[in-house]
Structure formats: C-alpha cells, structure tokens
Amino acid sequence: MTAYNVLSEGTMAEPIVVAEGLRKSFGGTHALQGLDLAVPEGTVCGVLGPNGAGKTTAVRILATLSDPDAGHARVAGYDVVREAGRVRERIGLAGQHAAVDEKLTGRSNLRMFGRLYHLSRRAAHQRADELLDRFGLMDAADRPVAGYSGGMRRRLDLIASLILRPTVLFLDEPTTGLDPRSRGEIWASIRELVADGTTVLLTTQYLDEADHLADDIAVIDHGRVIATGTPDELKATIGDRLELITETPAMLPLAATVLGNLTGSEVTTTETDRLSVALPATGLRLADIVRELDQAGIAAADVSVRRPTLDEVFLRLTDRKEAVR
Structure with a gap:
C-alpha cells in the first residue's frame, strides 16, 4: 500500500487517512496492538480480518467515536482526537446496521439527517432529493422505510452518510446480510462515489467484495496490520x-x-x-x-x-x- 504520493519533485502528499501505532484495550482485551494504516486520497481501501481482529475498533477511532489508548491518527490532515470536530465535518460513516427510522419515508429520513447536520431547511430538502435521484430511490422516496427491501434500506443508510459530501467515507461491513443483487447495487454506488473523488475505507468479511472494489487491501489480525497491497499483489505472495x-x-x-x-x-x-x-x-x-x-x-x-x-x-x-x- 502506497504510503505517500509524489506531487512534484521533492514534495510528498500525506495520505488522506493515516494511523500510526494505534492501541486500544477493553479491560483485558487488546483490540488494537499498534495498528498502522495509510490510505491515499481518491481510493478504496479494503480492510479485511477475522471477527475480533480490530476492524470496527479502528474505524470507530478514525471516525472520532472512540479515542485510542496510544498512537495517533489523522483524517484529511486533522488529528482525530485534538481536532475531532474538523474531522467530523469531512467524513461520513455507515455502520453494519441501518440507522434510518423505519417509520419515516426515505425522503423524510434524509431531510432529518440534513437538519441534524445543521443544513437549512431548503438545503436539506434539496440535498435529499438530489441523493434520492442519484442513487435510484426517488420512486420509493415517499414510502415508509419499513416497506423497503434490505438492499434499499442499506442504500438509504449509505446515502444518508453523504449528506455533507464527505471527503472520506467509512463503510463498516455495509453489505452484511444482503442478497447478491442488493450487494451489486451497493458496489455500484461505492464506485460512483470514488469516481467523484471520495476516499472510501471499507471493512468487510466478503473477500469478493474487497477483490471487486479495493485499490489496496490491509489485512488485520490480532489488532495489527499484517499485510498490505493490491489484490493482485497479495495473490502473488502465494503464487x-x-x-x-x-x-x-x-x-x-x-x-x-x-x-x-x-x-x-x-x-x-x-x-x-x-x-x-x-x-x-x-x-x-x-x-x-x-x-x-x-x-x-x-x-x-x-x-x-x-x-x-x-x-x-x-x-x-x-x-x-x-x-x-
């Protein structure tokens, strides 16, 4: 995995997501034990690892939802602890479970998120319609989310994280439990975001998902990154x-x-x-x-x-x- 990009002779660009020596424990459980990570701007970084490897803990720290016990991290140039507010202005997060309200319509959910992010009423309405149209949910916009399929709910959850046009999007196992068609729809949405310049950090247990989407892959086990590279580079290591x-x-x-x-x-x-x-x-x-x-x-x-x-x-x-x- 490329740590730094050369902009011009003698000038190096820091990756948009950097983690150095992250450690985090919960009682006697060591979730992270010196995790290092570097994600270049405008790419998809797939983070793989068995259950309990530390994937979700790493995402929570990078998304400012948890502080590390040691080490430090920067997202879009800002320290995730000392400048957490600046980081939150530049990121989106979609977790393993949809965070939308099933009693509301898809349109109302997105408008609500827009208002929570302090957009004006007019801006929140405009952004909601823009996202619904872009990601193919306009026909279902005024239906309660309780009647959505699993794939539609996950897609709505994904676009809710895009209300503020994030520079970096964290996706924590976004297609867990979805059927192949719904997974394909989420994959298409992710590719579209990256084409527009969004950097995506994707944790997944689906190896084909990482193979299809990731520019680079980081394999985590026991709280450390144990291998990095493109999918082809990692495959070449075992011949x-x-x-x-x-x-x-x-x-x-x-x-x-x-x-x-x-x-x-x-x-x-x-x-x-x-x-x-x-x-x-x-x-x-x-x-x-x-x-x-x-x-x-x-x-x-x-x-x-x-x-x-x-x-x-x-x-x-x-x-x-x-x-x-």
Whole structure:
C-alpha cells in the first residue's frame, strides 16, 4: 500500500487517512496492538480480518467515536482526537446496521439527517432529493422505510452518510446480510462515489467484495496490520495453483506424491477427485508436469493453472482454518 504520493519533485502528499501505532484495550482485551494504516486520497481501501481482529475498533477511532489508548491518527490532515470536530465535518460513516427510522419515508429520513447536520431547511430538502435521484430511490422516496427491501434500506443508510459530501467515507461491513443483487447495487454506488473523488475505507468479511472494489487491501489480525497491497499483489505472495482431476480416485495418492515431489509444496484435496498444489516461482511449466504425470501412469481428466483467490490469501495470512464469507 502506497504510503505517500509524489506531487512534484521533492514534495510528498500525506495520505488522506493515516494511523500510526494505534492501541486500544477493553479491560483485558487488546483490540488494537499498534495498528498502522495509510490510505491515499481518491481510493478504496479494503480492510479485511477475522471477527475480533480490530476492524470496527479502528474505524470507530478514525471516525472520532472512540479515542485510542496510544498512537495517533489523522483524517484529511486533522488529528482525530485534538481536532475531532474538523474531522467530523469531512467524513461520513455507515455502520453494519441501518440507522434510518423505519417509520419515516426515505425522503423524510434524509431531510432529518440534513437538519441534524445543521443544513437549512431548503438545503436539506434539496440535498435529499438530489441523493434520492442519484442513487435510484426517488420512486420509493415517499414510502415508509419499513416497506423497503434490505438492499434499499442499506442504500438509504449509505446515502444518508453523504449528506455533507464527505471527503472520506467509512463503510463498516455495509453489505452484511444482503442478497447478491442488493450487494451489486451497493458496489455500484461505492464506485460512483470514488469516481467523484471520495476516499472510501471499507471493512468487510466478503473477500469478493474487497477483490471487486479495493485499490489496496490491509489485512488485520490480532489488532495489527499484517499485510498490505493490491489484490493482485497479495495473490502473488502465494503464487499460482495447479488443479488436477484424475480419471479415477485410485490415482489420487500417486498423483499427490508426484506433484509434491515436483513442486516441493503440500498437496491438498479440494474435492473427492481434485488435487490442488501451489506452484513454485522457478518457472515449472505445465507441459513438464503433464509429462511427469504421464510417465508415472497417471491419467488426468483435467489439468489447469489458476490464480489464488483472496480467500486463500486470507487463510494463509491469518492461519485460520475456518472459511470466511
């Protein structure tokens, strides 16, 4: 993850979100243990981590909802503790659960948020209509939110955080529990915001979400950032994988031995008839592998090479056995 952008020779631009050595404990639980983070302006930073890794705690500190025990952070150039008011003027926040009032209409909710943000009545009404139209909710604007679908509620919650045109938008697991269509609608909204210049810090447990949206990814575990990079850079750290399906299950043990000897890597069985192994960075060719299998008398129904998924990267980095959503 790029920490600083070069504006001109000898001039460096500080990332719009910076965290250095953040620590936070709750009793005997250490939520953050020296977290460092740098998010360049106009990008999407995906923050990944297992439950309890510290993602939400980090967002709460960056959004001025909680103070760190140690370390410091700046958002849009302002210290999140000493200049919290300045930070709040420049950020938006959408949490894991919709904060809108179900008894009110979508339009009334947005007008209410506008007034809470001290917009004039006229400005609040104008901004509400602008956002409803832009994000495809105008047809439902005058319906009570209680009748909205889950995706529509989350979209309304998202645009409520945009009332003040934030420079930085914090999204804490914004698509949790949504169906694929609704998730796609939220993704489209996020891409549109970034295209307009908003910086987004997105925490998520959906690895495909980070893969689709994030320019850079920070993986958090046990309160620290343990890896950063683009999705492709993180995938490259564990290399491509070879997938082999044998014509009969009886050939699997011998095939596993051959592949293990060729690659020097652990061979895993991903399905009853499929083997998977990480390929070394030494340029081992697929043709060489097929030749060795043939010489060993192994009949392959299918052999392919694929890039690792973010799920595999995540599990390797955090050493977790459980799958993530």
